[in-house]
Amino acid sequence: MIKIINAEKSSSDSVVFPPFSMEIKVRETAAIHSSLNVRSVLMDIFSGGMSLSSGSIEISGNKLASDFKNYNGKLSVMFLEEGLYERLTVKEQITFWKKLHLSSRTSDEILRLVQLEHLKKKRISSLTFSEKRRVHFARLLLENKPVLILEEPDQNVDLETRRVIKKVTEALKEEGKSILLLTGNMESALFMTEHVHRLDEKGLHRLDVELEEDESSGEEIPEREDHGVSQPVQIEKIPAKINEKIILFNPPEIDFVESSEGQSNLSVQGEVYPCTFTLNDLEKRLVPFGFFRCHRSYIVNLQKVREVVTWTRNSYSLVLEGTDRTTIPLSKLKMAELKEMLGLK
Amino acid sequence: MNQSIKRTMAIFQKDYKDFTKNLYVSSMIFLPLFLAAFYGRMGVQSLDMVFxxxxxxxxxxxxxxxxxxxxxxxxxxxxxxxMLSPAGTGEILIGKSLVSFLISAIVLIFSAFLIGYQPENALLIVAALFVSILFYLGIGTLLGLITRSVMEASVAILPVLLFFSFSSFAVQLSDEYPILKVAEYLPNSQLVDLGYAVQNGAGFGDGWAALLIITAWTIGVSALVVAVYQKKMVDK
Structure with a gap:
């Protein structure tokens, strides 16, 4: 269990983040979505490299400031840039951690969980970035601490690794761990955790993901049909505003629309343009062009979707075409709707 | 085995495997062995050369x-x-020093063998070399902690290497420059002095002063290492 009470940090006369409180209980996962600066400051604070300006952090009842030894004994931290002993093989590295943390799990079990069995004799220096990431997750399994703090765990990893990471974090959660994710990627936050928060200079805001989704899902279906009938093909451009300029996009150009804090952002060929309409308005305008509201905070252009990935029984993502293979969350309820639209059921 | 020893051994085993695959560092052991063999074959038996x-x-x-x-x-x-693992300062520092310690000891024994050095009082020399290894491990750890990369450490070690390899010769110039008398109290000079004393038939009774000075240096450096390590742990 992790408890953050009125934690605040300012450095050289500027506020990094104002006081905020949050609590993650046993068997709960949460994410803090923030800028890179806030994220790295938070990581330094959690790992004891920097102290808070005021407030306190407790891990299972042990205070960060006054009882670091016990605090650290209950906490696993995984940085985005973690080190590995590059000259060792995967198996040797895992055996080392197993002995260092006096874990009772066997290394074969760990290798199986992170799906590295076929690579266990390989040197770590010859692994890909994604495979190294899975080795880091092996450490989390061996440490077996009640609280985990992960920085960008699934950044830039391949789909298979993402699936492994999702599975491992689910398993850790089932074991009764509390997991906090720090990320700058909203999609990753929604994908990995149950509760998503946004932290910036204005404070901590919670995004009520599941709740509103349930409420809105009831009304959307008739709405879409309304428009589908009453608005036949019509020429409609979507305006986005950048500085003083207004740019007009043809709907088919848009890959997807993402909303963060009431601001909807159009994503066009990897660039992001803020749009003045709300997501609900955009949905009404875009549905006739083959767009689909796949999540409370996302509208996707179905023409650009290449793949529907099933991570676990009720966790899905959409993968877009193109080299960077952007993924977009697809919520459970919308999955059923999508299947229906595609005529799969 | 208690937990602390288990962790220390885990670090040692990991370092040993890593060291055998690390050619950059492990190839270094041939330098003193080559020199020792060379001087041994040349028939140079002066104690200065041995030391x-x-x-x-x-x-x-x-x-x-x-x-x-x-x-x-x-x-x-x-x-x-x-540092963030359950292993404590002592466990990490000892675990990380074991590999270098063993390799130094083995290379020293082989060099002594190759150069054909047979001290009168082997026990005293072994004790002095044992403490000296600890002193140099301390110096190495300190340099490793204050530099940021292997490259930086390799550069920073050069003056140290020159200083401790050759400052024992400075003692010979101390008649001309009295300030160089200080060099007599360096651990390396003390080691040479002890070598001469042993050759002249000194026992533990006569050698303890030199041994004590080297030990004092070792304790000083170890204290410094722990202090620097603790500081690095706080600000990383």
């Missing part, structure tokens, strides 16, 4: 290997993982 090889071994193997191992942990971000 120059010993001091070189200590700096090149003990200090350099150790600094490279520590600096690499820092460079590759793995030291942070060790």
């Amino acid at each position: 120059m090889v010993f001091n070189l071994t200590l700096t090149v193997i003990a200090a350099f290997t150790q600094s490279a191992l520590i600096a690499e942990e820092k460079e590759k971000n793995t030291l942070r993982g060790l």
Whole structure:
């Protein structure tokens, strides 16, 4: 269990983040979505490299400031840039951690969980970035601490690794761990955790993901049909505003629309343009062009979707075409709707 | 085995496997061995030469290997993982020193064999070399902790290497420049002095002063290492 009470940090006369409180209980996962600066400051604070300006952090009842030894004994931290002993093989590295943390799990079990069995004799220096990431997750399994703090765990990893990471974090959660994710990627936050928060200079805001989704899902279906009938093909451009300029996009150009804090952002060929309409308005305008509201905070252009990935029984993502293979969350309820639209059921 | 020893051994085993695959560092052990074999075949038996090889071994193997191992942990971000692990300061520092210690000891024995050095009182020399290894491991750890990468550590070790390999010769100039008398109290000069004393038939009774001075240096350096390590742990 992790408890953050009125934690605040300012450095050289500027506020990094104002006081905020949050609590993650046993068997709960949460994410803090923030800028890179806030994220790295938070990581330094959690790992004891920097102290808070005021407030306190407790891990299972042990205070960060006054009882670091016990605090650290209950906490696993995984940085985005973690080190590995590059000259060792995967198996040797895992055996080392197993002995260092006096874990009772066997290394074969760990290798199986992170799906590295076929690579266990390989040197770590010859692994890909994604495979190294899975080795880091092996450490989390061996440490077996009640609280985990992960920085960008699934950044830039391949789909298979993402699936492994999702599975491992689910398993850790089932074991009764509390997991906090720090990320700058909203999609990753929604994908990995149950509760998503946004932290910036204005404070901590919670995004009520599941709740509103349930409420809105009831009304959307008739709405879409309304428009589908009453608005036949019509020429409609979507305006986005950048500085003083207004740019007009043809709907088919848009890959997807993402909303963060009431601001909807159009994503066009990897660039992001803020749009003045709300997501609900955009949905009404875009549905006739083959767009689909796949999540409370996302509208996707179905023409650009290449793949529907099933991570676990009720966790899905959409993968877009193109080299960077952007993924977009697809919520459970919308999955059923999508299947229906595609005529799969 | 209690937990603390288990963790220390885990670090030792990991370092041993890593060291055998690390050609950059492990190839260094041939330098003093080559010198020892060379002087041994040349038939040079002056004690100065013998102890120059010993001091070189200590700096090149003990200090350099150790600094490279520590600096690499820092460079590759793995030291942070060790610091955040349940292993304590002592466990990490001892575990990280064991490999360099064993290799230094083995190389010293081989060099003595190759150069054909047979001291009168072997026990006293072994004790002095044992403490000296600890001193140079301390110097190496210190350098590894204050530098940021293996490259930096390799550069920083050079003046140290020159200083401790050759400062024992400075003592010979101390008649001309009295200030160089200070050099007599350096651990490397003390080691040479002890070598001469042993050759002249000195026992433990006469050698303890030199041994004590080297031990004092070792304790001083170890204290400094622990202090620097603790500081690095706080500000990373």
